[in-house]
Amino acid sequence: MKTMDKNLLIELNNYNVGKIKVSHTKNSDLALQNKYIFFPGFDIVEFPEGINWNYKHNHAAGTYQIYLHCLTIVRNLVNSYLMTKMDVYIKKAREIIIQWMTSSSNETYYSKNSSWRDHSSARRMKTIIYFQQNSPEDYKIDENLFEELLVKHCDFLSRKEFYAENNHGMMSDEGLLFLSCYLTNESLSNLYRQTSVLRMERMILKLFSSKGYNLENSPEYHRVTQNIASDFIKLTKY
Incomplete structure (x- = not known):
């Protein structure tokens, strides 16, 4: 990550937070059990043995795919870490990012899933930056x-x-x-x-x-x- 003035880093991080209040939610605790809510109001999706990046929801496959690849749950976990200072949340956030980065399903821009779409790509990398800026050194990518x-x-x-x-x-x-x-x-x-x-x-x-x-x-x-x-x-x- 580029070396920047501390105040500029803080301003960019605040911009990245946006208008949503930083808080601890049940979504983070569910994620620790490998149960995920990709976006508020969505169904719980369980991946007991690692996230299936090609997952298709029964009724809204396209929408669930996009928000799965936005990695919104990572942002929830980072917020929970910031509120509780419990490493278990930031550790899980890192685990999910690594899973996404190392999955063969997400390698190419032309993947059949929604890993590389305009909305999911922009949101995902902003979330990964949010993780990188707010994680302890031991957990950073x-x-x-x-x-x-x-x-x-x-x-x-x-x-x-x-x-x-x-x-x-x-x-x-x-x-x-x-x-x-x-x-x-x-x-x-x-x-x-x-x-x-x-x-x-x-x-x-x-x-x-x-x-x-x-x-x-x-x-x-x-x-x-x-x-x-x-x-x-x-x-x-x-």
């Missing part, structure tokens, strides 16, 4: 492996073939800009930063009217895209 994973996620999010000209593209841009802040290679960092800014400028011109309204005329869609754009603007200041 090896720096070389972390950097390799970070570069791979930036590469994926920057590629035109995986970029969607809609709100998902905006998610990719916000994620790419955030990830670029942590790259040790300054040239790569600047390249990905420039890529994300240029694409986001184009998307804002495409999706919003001159009065700032989303051209889809959907209140929910407007809220989502406006929030992503606002977050992106905040990130450009770092």
